[in-house]
Amino acid sequence: MAKPLVVGLTGPTGAGKSTVASAFAALGCEVIDCDRVAQEVTNRPDCLTALQSAFGNDVVSEGRLNRALLAERAFSNAVSSKKLNGITHPLIMEEVRRRIAASGKKVVVVDAALLFESGADALCRVTVAVVAEPELRMRRIMRRDQITEVQARARMGAQQPNAYYTSRASYAMDGGIDAAQVPEETEKLLHVLLSSSS
Known part of the structure; x- marks a missing residue:
């Protein structure tokens, strides 16, 4: 094959x-989250x-990872985030x-927030960045994770700006569009990806 x-x-x-990833899955692509x-x-x-050893013995209790505590420590600053990535990536x-x-699928989508930072883009033939305005992202994060504006801004601050993604990706997609439009836009993009790679 x-x-x-x-x-x-x-x-x-x-x-x-994640909404775009779900649309790719609905189109028959394998999505690796x-x-x-x-x-x-x-x-x-x-x-x-x-x-x-990197974040303290208390991040694991009874053989289970305390993800909330790890996230609090790992995402508090860029140095800690980098340390976490060095272990897990x-x-x-x-x-x-x-x-x-x-995978036996024709298209495999590697869904990764840190695609470029981790070097996972080296596994991909093409890359797609989904971006949206910071204020919209902040409102979504607060609603999704039930956190305060301060916590949401801290998470956003630990990540790269939109330009970082759009300057590196083969294609960019506007994630600020209405959710109902996402399946159609993703299908259009998939056609472009398949025709440009054949």
Whole structure:
């Protein structure tokens, strides 16, 4: 069987990336959710031990990761975020490679917030960035995660600006459009991706 077209999907938190990923899945693409892969990987004993030594023994209790406490420490500043990524990214990449190889689909979408920072874009033939205005993203994050404006801004501050994504991606998509328009826009984009890669 021919190798699948591997599409990297990225964008800052609250931009609408997950909605676009769901639209790709509905169109028959395999979607590898790197957040989900990360959750599985971070439950491994080797990863738990590394996280404890980096962020404190109390981030793991009774063999389980306290994700809220880890997030609080890891996303408090750029240095801590980088430390977390250094531990988890190599393990996540290894698992993503395995899943791409095992997929029988024509198109595999690698859904990763840190696609470029982690080097996962090297696994992809094309990349798509979903971006939206900061104020809209902030409102979405507050509603989605039930957090304050201060917490939402801190999360956004730990990420790159829109220009970082759009300057690196092969294609950009406006995540600020109405949710009802997303399936149609994603289908149009998929046609472009398939025709440009054939």
